[in-house]
Amino acid sequence: MANYPLNGYRVVDFSWVWAGPLLGEILADMGAEVIKVETNKRLDSARLTPGRSTVGPETDFVFHSINRNKLGITVDMSESRGMALISELIRISDVALDNFSPQGLRKLGLAYENLSKINPQLVMISLPAAGQYGPLSNIVTYAPSLGALCGYSSLIGYPGERVLGEQTPYLDVTSAIHGAFAVLSALYYRERTGKGQYIDMAQIEVGASVIGEAFMEYFMTGRVLGTMGNRSPTMAPHNNYPCQGEDRWVSIAVNTEEEWRSFCAAMGNPPWVKEKRFSDKFNRQKNLEELDRLVSAWTIGLSYYDVMHILQKAGVAAAPCLDLMERFSDPHYSERGTHLQVEHPATGVDIIAGIPFKLSGMPAEVRLHAPLLGEHNDYVFRELLGKPESEIAQLIEEKVIN
Template identity: 40%
Template sequence: MLTGIRVLDLTWVWSGPLAGRILADLGAEVIHIVGRTTVSGSKISQDMAEMMGIFPENDPGKTPWNRRSTDNDFNRNKLGLTLELNTPEGADLFKRLVKISDVVLENFSPRVMPNFGLDYPVLKAVNPGIILCSMPGYGLTGPYRNYVSYGTNLEPFSGLSSLMGYPGEGARISGNAYPDPAAALHATGAILTAVFHKLKTGQGQHIDLSQAESATCLIGEAVLGYALDGKIPPRIGNRHPVHAPQGCFRCKGEDKWVAVAVSSEQEWKNLCQAMEHPEWITDIRFSDPVNRRNHQDELDEFIQAWTRQHTHLDAMRLLQATGVPAGAVLDAAELLEDEHLNARGFFQKMDHAECGLRKYCGLPMKFSNPPTFPHRPAPCLGEHNEYVLEKILGLSKEEIARLEEKDVIGAWPMDD
């Protein structure tokens, strides 16, 4: 669907690589550009590999930089090019790529691109129609612009952590660096919007995308609530501020749970029937949403007494069969084997040169008239150097060899 769109992806870690992967999955030609000075070639011990948990079978192998599960997930369907942008030759080659590309994607701190001499005015002079999407943690402007940022410290700043936790306890973080994927989705939408604008007007854009704000804008009801009544939303754990019962309940088996979310009187009556306790319907303690909220502790105990008799999957199915919103809490192993996800063909198998045949999460959307999407494993370091430089930029083999001799490109980390 995005065939003909070329993206130069300078990103690292999670937010940017995920945005680039979505574009690549949808057919854009995404060239992931890596500086080898940023890639560690240090040997990784077995103890360290087991602690990191990112290598197949916890084996880092002889080239661990090519075996990281996160990189191999986020960089599938991309071309891999190494290029040292802090060298005159590397910067010049990058500008030549910019001249024939549509999008540049980066998630460095605001200082990095200007330090390379590759900020937006420079890129725009090379290609007036170029779209530069910058994804610094706190944005390109403001007093925090140069703060060090990862999803784990952006999440508290975004306000999300203040909402997470149980009554009377401190704030919590999600454990999933939530601003990263939120920023990736916003970046994808912003880039596609800019591409659409360019197709209509020929104009490029510089997109200033704050990862922190990407998370904050998704908790707008909490911000709006304070603006309306001046009250800080309390932490309520797994419960809902209005509806009850809502929560996560223990089931049969070790660390097995089911989530239940009742939001109407009909769903409440259905739950009572499914759990074979129709007397709850007329119990004054549970007779309406207000009473149920006021007696949630008692109600939760009754519900959990029922869920403990069932596996989490059986509890979900029994409740769903009567129209009660319920979902089993699945761990990673269960997700890979889930009958629904596999029936929809959600997982993709890819055979990586260093990691072998593995399952990866696919696209969560299905198109009624799908084109042929790319299906290519993530590149090893510098795997497509020759293809990009020779086939796309037109360099000779002798010129490419000289770049390798000068360490402008290569297929091995620079610190090794």
């Protein structure tokens, strides 16, 4: 058996949609036995993401990607016998994970006070929008509303223009990564002391933490940062420039004077680079729009990959802005296994995201396809919890296991 970091750890994953399941994914990728708790009564909406051309809860690649390496059971937790099964599972697990609202959590009887009585060594994390307490703790939100509430969205837009905000689930993913770190830290503490604990994570506080410098700016100077486009306070050029083809862009960032000279030489030293208005960083910042226009006039005649290779050879940071298919076929990503193809009983083969980190000695592969609904009911209820087959059959019959 390959040496996965979390071999032997068991996680009960009550979460759904995006942030929580991604946190579970990180733990599952590290080898933990992550058991995703679902119910047919209310499907995880990630099983039915909008716009898929194939339909049905078993064929959604998004779900398959964010729930790979997990086991799946179906239990109706609104039934007391369902909750009894969950309690038994909690007793033999190390971590519980949820992204319910604080009220929802309590209503289901999954509050940490209850679960820690069953298993005092349990590490539990909840990652709702705004945490377990505070005036916003009962808000209902989606990822973009979180970006709005923590100040992140206010920074996104063309410099000085209206706020555009972010349309990706950026904060969900950021929260998942930070949350996995918090869980592992709490487990590390438990290994030394035998004590479990509860992690109250507010996604909007994670959002504020990754823009910490904006708050420092406000506290130290009183300035309130707003929309900033691609501008950098310290680099120029620093933008995405148009290239040959439709909607093709290359990112170029020039930091030091040495990089600026290399950049000019790589463009063939056109006469304008000698002009006084571009002579140093201060002047380049002051004449940024003109500078961007002149750089664009050079990039537009080249492919975005060519610009990268030309500039990188000269020691200048440049990379194409890639979209879906372009990332899939990029040679660097191909060599690193950034995307994986995994067999799945309902689709044949899934194309999913690769493992987001590499540890020497740990295969950067997927061990298990994302679970079918209730795929591991038998393993969990019969093998792990030791329920006789007749009892399981009855629970299925009465839709407790469902």
